[in-house]
Amino acid sequence: MYKHDVLIIGAGLAGLRAAVEATRLGLDVAVISKVHPVRSHSNAAQGGINAPLTDRGDDWEGHALDTIKGSDYLADQDAVEIMSSEAGDAVIELERMGVIFSRGEDGRLGTRRFGGQLVARTFFVGAITGSAILHVLYEQALKHGLNVYEEWFVTDLIIEDGRCVGVVALDIKTGTLHSIWAKTVIMAAGGAGRVFEPSTNAIICTGDGLALAWRAGVPMMDMEMVQYHPTTLARTGILLSEAARGEGAHLLNSEGDRFMLKYAPQYEELASRDVVSRSEQTEINEGRGIDGNVLLDLRHLGREFIEDRLGYLQEVAVEFLGIDLAEQPVPVRPGVHYIMGGIKTDVDGATVVPGLYAAGECANVSVHGANRLGANSLLDTVVFGRRSAVHAAEYIKSVDAGSGSDEHLNATKARIQSLMDREPNENWAAVRNYMANEMTKGIGVFRDQASMEGAKAAIRNVNERMPNIAIQNKGKVFNTDLIFSLEMEFMADVGNAIVHSALTRKESRGAHFRTDITERDDENWLKHTLAYHDPDNEDGVRVETSPVTITKWEPVKRVY
């Protein structure tokens, strides 16, 4: 039987940071991940990680205010204060572990500018920041001899007497199911971009963690807040980092105008992402786009600069489009990138289910509110990854391990067997592609009642088809057909929570911009939406609201 003090689901930055901390505290820790740790999607982060370093003149309150303003005042300010004030130490610690951040002439860490901020406080490694940090955290995991269940897929959480005491998981390489028991479980299973199409997210970002916690009774908070990144490639959705604009790239419309000067005179191309994406979409909708795109122009930065500081972007542009950024502007458009919403946690990562913690993109603390600032997500993962481990370690002092019974394992075995036994009928890929396209249509950069109702109908259609999804592959070893079908179930739950939360919020705030109600309404909607799993309700969802925590920054109108 597999048994640990702390089991962490996910080996991205949030999961590995939590693991390193828990290991240092002397606990028996294991990480479980459906892909090898270094394949986790954190490796895709290009641009950088924000941190106000107080020892060189920045103040954390400035970063907090930028974050809160970026969030359109939906972030909980107590959580933001924690993130901003712990940021400096978190980044310095990564450097000491071995991250080779770019430096200035003086040999100390250097910065670049990122969106929604006038201060340059984004620390970076070329355009491979996420990969560089993920590999270093993996090195630390190797150093500490961390247990890793690698290429194991979590299918269920084990809940006993209302407490989370482990998981049931499928070993992908052998096709066998196991239970893994733990005194506490930290969910760090990443985002859900694949609920939409196209998206900048990896194929593995299917919202598993969100759905698993949701089924266990934890609400998903502010799920309508889906970030569209302003500079993604058409067709594939692959990202060109905000670092391009941070380093001075311009956005042009078909007439060659830098249109952001009009929409955001002070911040220009570096306004908040929701603002830039809406501006681009407006240009496109009003006929000043080029085949549904605008242009990102880096030519004036010069070849050497581009290759040195933005090498990976150049690689992507050349490999995927055949465009040399030093010679030609590249067509880009808004694309789904990040989910601000997530499993509701407190500032220590705890959820309402005892024993279940959450951190990283799947969690919602909430520090990003209605719109996340670029380079704040990596910060979120390391700050709250660490905190959740510290608090989980406290928690386990007073609890016993679970029963060790085979009941949960057997239930999952039966469920999967019945899935495998279905007669060939509906294919998961067809259902997923339909859902993802409809979600992008309905829950877009701009949305209204009708479009959101359309997405809701699509999700209903998906849920009706779900019981007919059959698995063509009957083998045990590396049966991705089975994995994708299980992921499809998770995605449908996430989609469901998104449409119901979106329909609930009757205002425009941050990423949730309704063309039928265009104003922010602090009087009625300075609130979080909480989507609960409720089989007795229509579509199995119940949406409630809860107040936003304001400490010292009263909401004012957002101008960039």
Added chain:
Amino acid sequence: MNSKLKVSRFDPETMGSGQRRWDEFEMDLHPSATVLDALIQIREEVDGTLALRCACRASICGSCGMRVNGEAKLVCKTRIADVTEEGTTIVIEPMGNHGIIKDLVVSLDPFFDKVRQVDPYLQPDEEPEQGEFVVNNDSMENLLTAMNCIMCGACVSDCTVLEVDEAFIGPAALAKAWRFVEDPRDDQRDERLKELNEVEGGIWDCTRCFKCVEVCPKDVAPMDRIMEMRDMAIEAGNRNTSGYRHTESFSKSVKKHGRLDEARLAVESAGYTNIPRLIDLAEIGVKSVLKGKMPPIVPHKADENEKITRIFERVESERNT
């Protein structure tokens, strides 16, 4: 665009190890489609049993290493149009030098074991009292070459030494080792070099075949990293290895005779006091003589030997200044 793909299949549940089956697929693809797009389309629409790994689709996660037309590549950054012409078939196989789990999925356990073998983490004697390590930015940027490595395994797949010698640490893990040897924050440089110099399968086992440089999708150029470590190891005073003696004997022979004295090279590499190895060599020598392949005991001099000697002298004097 109409494309034909021939895909290597292996199912451990129905086939014996070493067996494979070829499946052919014909499909219509977007002109800028990648090999990965094609494989995903097969998996989603034609054959759900096809096993492959992929995640990011953007050449950063390192999941999708495979052999395309015989060479290791990341299939997500390989465009169909670049590996085929109208009418030809693209051949897709799992990476080499890795055990096959199913179809295009290989086991990377040995790969990561070797990464583990080089103690792949920063080992400073002490940390700064406050703030970050203060080091020169150029020395950090220098490390980016190796930091670009995404552990995809392509270099290992096509490494010609690993094909015959499983003990070789291999290009990826050695590039990783270089990253720490070159990091000014690390205080184990000498120990690392000593170990890499002496250990079985260390820096001297690479034959400089260039394959890893050719196939690496991230320009890590592992071979160059290995060669740099050889120099560093020698400079750090690690001379008691066959590798070092091999290099010395090699250059001595070329300097003196203008060409390679193969017999002497073998003996000098082993070391004149390494009796067991010399006995082995004697055996090889006898066999070579019998097959008429023994190099002459006293090598002929190259025609313009003096020129070569001068080149050597010049390089040596430049090195010393």
